[in-house]
Amino acid sequence: MKFVAAIDVGGTSIKAALVSQELEIIETISAPTPREDFSGIETARSIASIVHDLEKLHIASAIGFAVPGALNEESGVSRWSGNLGWKDLPIKELVSNEVKRPVAFGHDVRSGALAELRSGAAVKYQQSIFIPIGTGIAAALIIDGKIRSSDGYAGEIGHLNVGHDLKCVCGLSGCLETISSASAISKEYLKKTGNQLSAKEILGRIKTDDHAYQVWEQAIAYLAVALEELITILSPEAIVFGGGLSQAGSALLAPLNAILDDRLTFQRRPELLIAHYGANAGTIGCAIMALDLLPSEAT
Ligand SMILES: [Zn+2]
Numbered sequence: 001m002k003f004v005a006a007i008d009v010g011g012t013s014i015k016a017a018l019v020s021q022e023l024e025i026i027e028t029i030s031a032p033t034p035r036e037d038f039s040g041i042e043t044a045r046s047i048a049s050i051v052h053d054l055e056k057l058h059i060a061s062a063i064g065f066a067v068p069g070a071l072n073e074e075s076g077v078s079r080w081s082g083n084l085g086w087k088d089l090p091i092k093e094l095v096s097n098e099v100k101r102p103v104a105f106g107h108d109v110r111s112g113a114l115a116e117l118r119s120g121a122a123v124k125y126q127q128s129i130f131i132p133i134g135t136g137i138a139a140a141l142i143i144d145g146k147i148r149s150s151d152g153y154a155g156e157i158g159h160l161n162v163g164h165d166l167k168c169v170c171g172l173s174g175c176l177e178t179i180s181s182a183s184a185i186s187k188e189y190l191k192k193t194g195n196q197l198s199a200k201e202i203l204g205r206i207k208t209d210d211h212a213y214q215v216w217e218q219a220i221a222y223l224a225v226a227l228e229e230l231i232t233i234l235s236p237e238a239i240v241f242g243g244g245l246s247q248a249g250s251a252l253l254a255p256l257n258a259i260l261d262d263r264l265t266f267q268r269r270p271e272l273l274i275a276h277y278g279a280n281a282g283t284i285g286c287a288i289m290a291l292d293l294l295p296s297e298a299t
Helices: 041-054 091-099 108-119 182-193 199-203 210-234 244-248 250-263 278-293
Strands: 003-009 013-020 025-032 063-067 070-072 077-081 086-089 103-107 128-132 140-143 146-148 238-242 271-274
Touching (some): 003 108, 003 278, 013 041, 013 278, 025 041, 063 108, 063 278, 091 103, 103 108, 108 128, 108 140, 108 146, 108 238, 108 278, 128 278, 182 199, 182 210, 199 210, 199 244, 210 250, 238 278, 244 250, 244 278, 250 271
Parallel strands (some): 003 063, 063 103, 128 238, 238 271
Antiparallel strands (some): 003 013, 013 025, 070 077
């Protein structure tokens, strides 16, 4: 049995796991992402130290790691990441130098899509869209059975203009993620009630708390606007939701299904699904990328 290290580098934390070749998560570690590490050196060292800590029981034969932002997966360069402060950084080379074993490099959202496409909810579809909803919202586009990124730039659906007047960090107003993300739900509820709750806690109250219901309903309504546009342009057979908010399950899918039933006319109606790997899709995707580097062995 072989094992690999899966490392998901986020804006605030690095989530890592030791994963078996059967995609079983053996051990997990989380550590803060080094701040203002514009050279990437501290991040690379931190990844090496995390890999070392993961190897208490088994050696990782390869490393798969994913980062957010615009990147060139082939050359291993992060073109730009607002959260990490990186610009044209050869992060794959830096990490390879530190961990001294095969390294696979990918995008955080597309690595989640890889997991769902290879062995999760999207496995039987040639055309699908993977949408993790958490602090932000983004999409990975699966077209003709392949994850397409248009040189690493495509899928930033969190900044689709869905028609409201809230300002976004990107400088525009009307963006999907400033109204429908988990962090936006929390912020809107705080504005209405003065009460700081997580999106999960707000969701737990929608049957008994009118404000919670309104905030949730508003988030769903704007998400449906973006889905309608995506469906009209890309005609997916399935849309798979991941990230923290996907844990809402039918509270997310049932109202979206109802709105799409009402709104779509000539378009192909996609199935709406929850990610098989839930919030772990990105981790499993990193593991798959790393396993793909290893020579296949006869069993
Ligand atoms: Zn925006």
